[in-house]
Amino acid sequence: xxxxxxxxxxxxxxxxxxxxxxxxxxxxxxxxxxxxxxxxxxxxxxxxxxxxxxxxxxxxxxxxxxxxxxxxxxxxxxxxxxxxxxxxxxxxxxxxxxxxxxxxxxxxxxxxxxxxxxxxxxxxxxxxxxxxxxxxxxxxxxxxxxxxxxxxxxxxxxxxxxxxxxxxxxxxxxxxxxxxxxxxxxxxxxxxxxxxxxxxxxxxxxxxxxxxxxxxxxxxxxxxxxxxxxxxxxxxxxxxxxxxxxxxxxxxxxxxxxxxxxxxxxxxxxxxxxxxxxxxxxxxxxxxxxxxxxxxxxxxxx
Ligand SMILES: Cc1cc2nc3c(=O)[nH]c(=O)nc-3n(C[C@H](O)[C@H](O)[C@H](O)COP(=O)(O)OP(=O)(O)OC[C@H]3O[C@@H](n4cnc5c(N)ncnc54)[C@H](O)[C@@H]3O)c2cc1C
Ligand code: SF4
Numbered sequence: 001x002x003x004x005x006x007x008x009x010x011x012x013x014x015x016x017x018x019x020x021x022x023x024x025x026x027x028x029x030x031x032x033x034x035x036x037x038x039x040x041x042x043x044x045x046x047x048x049x050x051x052x053x054x055x056x057x058x059x060x061x062x063x064x065x066x067x068x069x070x071x072x073x074x075x076x077x078x079x080x081x082x083x084x085x086x087x088x089x090x091x092x093x094x095x096x097x098x099x100x101x102x103x104x105x106x107x108x109x110x111x112x113x114x115x116x117x118x119x120x121x122x123x124x125x126x127x128x129x130x131x132x133x134x135x136x137x138x139x140x141x142x143x144x145x146x147x148x149x150x151x152x153x154x155x156x157x158x159x160x161x162x163x164x165x166x167x168x169x170x171x172x173x174x175x176x177x178x179x180x181x182x183x184x185x186x187x188x189x190x191x192x193x194x195x196x197x198x199x200x201x202x203x204x205x206x207x208x209x210x211x212x213x214x215x216x217x218x219x220x221x222x223x224x225x226x227x228x229x230x231x232x233x234x235x236x237x238x239x240x241x242x243x244x245x246x247x248x249x250x251x252x253x254x255x256x257x258x259x260x261x262x263x264x265x266x267x268x269x270x271x272x273x274x275x276x277x278x279x280x281x282x283x284x285x286x287x288x289x290x291x292x293x294x295x296x297x298x299x300x301x302x
Pocket of ligand 1: 018032079080089091211
């Protein structure tokens, strides 16, 4: 099958099916397996990787060359979902999965995300909702990989649209979780050349021991030279409608502020829902955790 065959087929794309089949939006389904462009990891002469959309989350975690080149991505992939989901779930499906709001996923409710004109969550259970308020929908973005890819300035190749930043896949529009239209295929993710000396960490605060999306998660990429941070990329998830990169934290680190002071800079973004006040301290604490872990971590040869 070619990309054109798939793009023009009538139906809903299915990769690993782990998100799609839990929502069961109704077929027909168009299986993306068998399209050569969507598979595999290729390396360009500058040392950067192009990762096919059908690459499984498990392969992102265990591919030896990817782990060395992009440690924050590998750590994030290794830490999400369950071993079974990581074997079946794909990079493309992870970036384009739908949010986990219980109201959106219940047939008993209608909301902005499924054609309605209200948000029942705002006046209901907001325990798992956003703490950064950016509009009518308060469901956090679910993709851990998207969060970490923001810190790499990765780009996405989309059939029918071209190359765009991974950050450009998302916005605060309350009617959707990503900006791809029906029929647009995420072909691959393009990584930058590896950063020599990168130290990376990923951490999640989670409501049960496993098999759950995080309440708050964070990834850090740092380069340390002569006891100073000379490069920083810090991203967080579970807190806003989109995954977030935190330039205010990064510039504080580069200016020599303490790790705790830099982590605390994220607090200014917070505007909790009725039940998400706890996420303010959880956010700054999770950022501090990844900063400390990255500073103390071993250098990754790239
Ligand atoms: C218990 C549990 C815990 C989880 N925890 C986490 C977590 O902590 N963090 C996290 O990020 N995820 C988590 N997940 C989600 C999991 O990672 C995703 O379900 C999985 O990555 C989706 O990949 P898939 O290939 O199965 O996608 P599918 O279910 O096949 O597709 C998902 C959506 O993307 C579309 N799609 C898929 N591929 C393409 C493509 N190439 N182009 C265009 N559209 C496409 C499909 O049409 C569908 O709408 C969890 C899942 C479970 C069940
Ligand atoms: S938070 Fe978003 S997904 Fe949940 S009910 Fe409100 S609009 Fe729908």
